[in-house]
Amino acid sequence: xxxxxxxxxxxxxxxxxxxxxxxxxxxxxxxxxxxxxxxxxxxxxxxxxxxxxxxxxxxxxxxxxxxxxxxxxxxxxxxxxxxxxxxxxxxxxxxxxxxxxxxxxxxxxxxxxxxxxxxxxxxxxxxxxxxxxxxxxxxxxxxxxxxxxxxxxxxxxxxxxxxxxxxxxxxxxxxxxxxxxxxxxxxxxxxxxxxxxxxxxxxxxxxxxxxxxxxxxxxxxxxxxxxxxxxxxxxxxxxxxxxxxxxxxxxxxxxxxxxxxxxxxxxxxxxxxxxxxxxxxxxxxxxxxxxxxxxxxxxxxxxxxxxxxxxxxxxxxxxxxxxxxxxxxxxxxxxxxxxxxxxxxxxxxxxxxxxxxxxxxxxxxxxxxxxxxxxxxxxxxxxxxxxxxxxxx
Amino acid sequence: xxxxxxxxxxxxxxxxxxxxxxxxxxxxxxxxxxxxxxxxxxxxxxxxxxxxxxxxxxxxxxxxxxxxxxxxxxxxxxxxxxxxxxxxxxxxxxxxxxxxxxxxxxxxxxxxxxxxxxxxxxxxxxxxxxxxxxxxxxxxxxxxxxxxxxxxxxxxxxxxxxxxxxxxxxxxxxxxxxxxxxxxxxxxxxxxxxxxxxxxxxxxxxxxxxxxxxxxxxxxxxxxxxxxxxxxxxxxxxxxxxxxxxxxxxxxxxxxxxxxxxxxxxxxxxxxxxxxxxxxxxxxxxxxxxxxxxxxxxxxxxxxxxxxxxxxxxxxxxxxxxxxxxxxxxxxxxxxxxxxxxxxxxxxxxxxxxxxxxxxx
Numbered sequence: 001x002x003x004x005x006x007x008x009x010x011x012x013x014x015x016x017x018x019x020x021x022x023x024x025x026x027x028x029x030x031x032x033x034x035x036x037x038x039x040x041x042x043x044x045x046x047x048x049x050x051x052x053x054x055x056x057x058x059x060x061x062x063x064x065x066x067x068x069x070x071x072x073x074x075x076x077x078x079x080x081x082x083x084x085x086x087x088x089x090x091x092x093x094x095x096x097x098x099x100x101x102x103x104x105x106x107x108x109x110x111x112x113x114x115x116x117x118x119x120x121x122x123x124x125x126x127x128x129x130x131x132x133x134x135x136x137x138x139x140x141x142x143x144x145x146x147x148x149x150x151x152x153x154x155x156x157x158x159x160x161x162x163x164x165x166x167x168x169x170x171x172x173x174x175x176x177x178x179x180x181x182x183x184x185x186x187x188x189x190x191x192x193x194x195x196x197x198x199x200x201x202x203x204x205x206x207x208x209x210x211x212x213x214x215x216x217x218x219x220x221x222x223x224x225x226x227x228x229x230x231x232x233x234x235x236x237x238x239x240x241x242x243x244x245x246x247x248x249x250x251x252x253x254x255x256x257x258x259x260x261x262x263x264x265x266x267x268x269x270x271x272x273x274x275x276x277x278x279x280x281x282x283x284x285x286x287x288x289x290x291x292x293x294x295x296x297x298x299x300x301x302x303x304x305x306x307x308x309x310x311x312x313x314x315x316x317x318x319x320x321x322x323x324x325x326x327x328x329x330x331x332x333x334x335x336x337x338x339x340x341x342x343x344x345x346x347x348x349x350x351x352x353x354x355x356x357x358x359x360x361x362x363x364x365x366x367x368x369x370x371x372x373x374x375x376x377x378x379x380x381x382x383x384x385x386x387x388x389x390x391x392x393x
Numbered sequence: 394x395x396x397x398x399x400x401x402x403x404x405x406x407x408x409x410x411x412x413x414x415x416x417x418x419x420x421x422x423x424x425x426x427x428x429x430x431x432x433x434x435x436x437x438x439x440x441x442x443x444x445x446x447x448x449x450x451x452x453x454x455x456x457x458x459x460x461x462x463x464x465x466x467x468x469x470x471x472x473x474x475x476x477x478x479x480x481x482x483x484x485x486x487x488x489x490x491x492x493x494x495x496x497x498x499x500x501x502x503x504x505x506x507x508x509x510x511x512x513x514x515x516x517x518x519x520x521x522x523x524x525x526x527x528x529x530x531x532x533x534x535x536x537x538x539x540x541x542x543x544x545x546x547x548x549x550x551x552x553x554x555x556x557x558x559x560x561x562x563x564x565x566x567x568x569x570x571x572x573x574x575x576x577x578x579x580x581x582x583x584x585x586x587x588x589x590x591x592x593x594x595x596x597x598x599x600x601x602x603x604x605x606x607x608x609x610x611x612x613x614x615x616x617x618x619x620x621x622x623x624x625x626x627x628x629x630x631x632x633x634x635x636x637x638x639x640x641x642x643x644x645x646x647x648x649x650x651x652x653x654x655x656x657x658x659x660x661x662x663x664x665x666x667x668x669x670x671x672x673x674x675x676x677x678x679x680x681x682x683x684x685x686x687x688x689x690x691x692x693x694x695x696x697x698x699x700x701x702x703x704x705x706x707x708x709x710x711x712x713x714x715x716x717x718x719x720x721x722x723x724x725x726x727x728x729x730x731x732x733x734x735x736x737x738x739x740x741x742x743x744x745x746x747x748x749x750x751x752x753x754x
């Protein structure tokens with residue numbers, strides 16, 4: 001009697017353990033409707049939530065990305081860096097000073113360093129000197145003092161994988177737009193086993209979550225993604241690891257590329273564009289380089305957009321912000337006027353914006369998704385209005 | 394031979410003079426299409442160009458108003474003050490310092506004064522100390538430093554009549570929205586002959602340009618206009634001179650009205666119908682005196698626990714919706730000056746105040 005009963009209880013206990021910890025064989029509810037999710041819109045320029053909806057919520061946080069999805073974004077954008085222990089994180093600056101409460105963490109006070117980043121020396125707390133666990137103990141704050149400060153100290157830094165989950169968990173198809181940020185700096189300071197580099201780990205994670213396919217292919221439309229970088233060699237390096245569409249970011253006219261030290265003029269020359277167009281689907285320039293500005297007025301457009309379009313390259317300029325100091329006088333402090341100019345006059349293919357809601361609202365009003373009855377009524381209204389002008393007394 | 398020729402040449406010359414200086418009998422082109430101009434839209438909320446399109450161009454200038462009309466405004470708005478010689482001008486501040494280049498005019502350096510305006514002292518150059526000619530010699534600048542400064546020094550101050558012409562000359566019907574600005578201050582400092590006041594001259598000019606008619610009447614739709622003021626008595630004063638619609642402006646919660654010194658009202662009254670006489674309600678300076686409940690034709694006032702019946706008060710507006718602030722008791726006092734109140738003592742019972750959570754129009 002003793003022998004069997006000695007086995008029974010552990011056995012029942014083990015069954016209990018197994019039962020509780022195993023996952024059901026069917027997919028969890030939020031992934032079940034994968035076939036029925038509203039697809040990505042592709043008929044009008046892409047609304048790219050630059051670091052999430054960071055006009056309202058501190059950048060690159062789960063809350064900011066969820067807000068952007070709520071507000072109708074097509075792609076959520078992020079900058080990928082790496083922690084000391086090689087975990088890829090969503091964070092924009094290589095240093096923590098401007099957007100976290102690092103200054104209040106006494107335990108890290110001796111981590112301050114001076115590094116050279118893209119030709120200039122910076123002193124501060126660098127992400128590459130902190131493990132993921134330590135980074136997770138920090139809290140993020142709103143970068144700009146004139147934006148809402150109420151969420152300061154509430155959110156933490158997220159990883160690349162957590163960022164991807166936000167997109168995959170959305171109730172409609174939302175694309176991702178991650179950037180290989182400061183790859184030169186990261187590769188200098190962070191080492192991975194097996195001789196892997198930052199770019200390798202980046203693509204590894206994308207593949208792990210089944211991001212693949214060339215632009216507009218069936219797989220791509222299920223999980224849309226653009227890979228962006230300021231460093232051409234990084235894009236070239238991964239070009240045979242993945243056929244996901246790549247975007248070459250272009251900095252201001254006086255900033256050379258961080259890896260090849262090429263000038264703005266060189267990488268926007270016809271010769272270079274002809275070379276790079278085999279590897280990229282588009283460029284992401286700083287918008288003030290596309291149209292020259294003086295006295296805070298936009299003047300004549302340059303020919304970069306035309307030359308890019310001639311080579312079938314998309315143009316996704318950055319960054320659109322609603323605040324007065326970012327709007328040239330042509331636009332009368334009206335971000336919709338700015339959107340109208342760039343979308344309808346210059347003809348860009350995507351816009352990086354801090355204010356996802358504004359761009360979405362503008363696009364919905366001027367080039368809506370839905371058709372049918374609403375349009376018919378609108379047309380009737382229009383006709384009535386036109387006739388009323390000619391009402392005789 | 395000599396006599397006739399001596400008359401011929403002067404005669405021909407005179408014909409020439411007369412021919413060149415006379416105006417054609419038909420109306421000039423820009424006024425000819427008056428019957429065919431696109432009418433004012435009235436189906437959606439009015440777009441009122443506050444001081445013209447002053448987000449882009451310095452306020453209350455011809456350029457700012459023309460830009461506003463270009464951009465599709467329904468009404469161009471202005472503030473009317475008066476110069477030393479009694480000419481009504483479009484200008485917002487009683488002093489010139491913030492929006493003109495007065496500081497650069499050495500010839501006016503001794504015109505600096507300190508006056509009391511609405512309870513506070515201001516030191517500067519006041520419009521009422523300059524004749525129209527002198528004001529015209531100044532140049533206007535953009536008030537806010539974060540707006541476009543490129544037009545500074547290019548435009549001058551315009552008169553009320555010039556403002557009206559901009560509206561009348563537009564190629565579609567554009568309304569005007571002038572304000573009787575600081576009437577108390579103006580009437581103290583500027584005197585007109587025949588005992589006329591600022592408000593009289595204001596209406597005079599409107600009538601000269603045939604602005605008339607109650608809200609939405611045929612005449613009004615041809616030349617739409619709203620008259621606005623922060624001073625209730627000014628609006629009441631002109632109420633029998635013109636039936637143009639009037640708007641009572643209400644300042645911030647801590648600002649009493651300049652003429653009746655009544656505690657600022659943060660109550661907004663909406664009229665359900667077409668009345669162009671706005672029912673006024675103020676919150677008294679002391680926290681607890683009068684409570685007024687208005688219903689269709691009867692009104693009660695509760696004054697220090699005693700209820701007054703005010704039967705002579707004609708209620709012109711129906712269905713008043715009153716926005717109650719949460720932290721202060723609501724105090725009203727009707728400013729009808731003509732009615733006498735008849736006191737009757739009732740035992741005070743709990744008085745019901747109808748409140749709504751939102752303003753509906």
